[in-house]
Amino acid sequence: MIRAILTIDDISSENTIDIVKYLNEKGITAVMFAEGQRIERDPDPAVFALQHGMIVGNHSYSHPAFSSLKVEEAAREIERCERQLDLLYRSAGVERRFRPFRFPYGDKGGANKAALQEYLADNGFHKLKDTQIPYPWWKEQGLDRDIDTLWTFDFAEYRIRRDSGFTLEDVFGRINDPAPESGAALLAENGNHILLLHAHDETEALVPGYYRILIDTLLQKGVVFDMPEFL
């Protein structure tokens, strides 16, 4: 059995609503990480996501690389997004029970890593439950103690661009890779994953319905999607 929790980054986008409708069809609840400036500009897709059962988390206001920021600047980025998320939950009429956070690019802040983890702990952020993750490197790298939400498998579908030379075939190559350089093999028996996908209109333009293609593939392979829980 292979189990997974789905996370989707960089909402709002034009394809957010279609992604949510698809997930509802399949009975999958995702944690969708929102960029503050995007939901400020275009809150409706994120409101739709909340009203249709998704959990929306903080992905900073303007998506900077946190290792290039001072701690105070990092805190400001997170707080500005928090304000937008509070507004969003209020307009959706949905109670905000969980406050997960994901660093843009998974960049935990370099020299400020410890200070930022402390900031997240002190400011009521919630850790996605990860005690089910079986990979030794998860603990070896201390990821079991971090508050922010990293991932065990990145589809990397955002790398599909007109001139990147990276195609949907390469994404399937990653899905089927039995020994990836980073992360865990997606389809290894008894796997338990936090999956990373993106809501990018640029990807949608090149591979319409990419999220459907990828998740349908996983469902066909017998991957079971679990409800996200928090510690």
Ligand SMILES: [Zn+2]
């Ligand atoms: Zn992002």
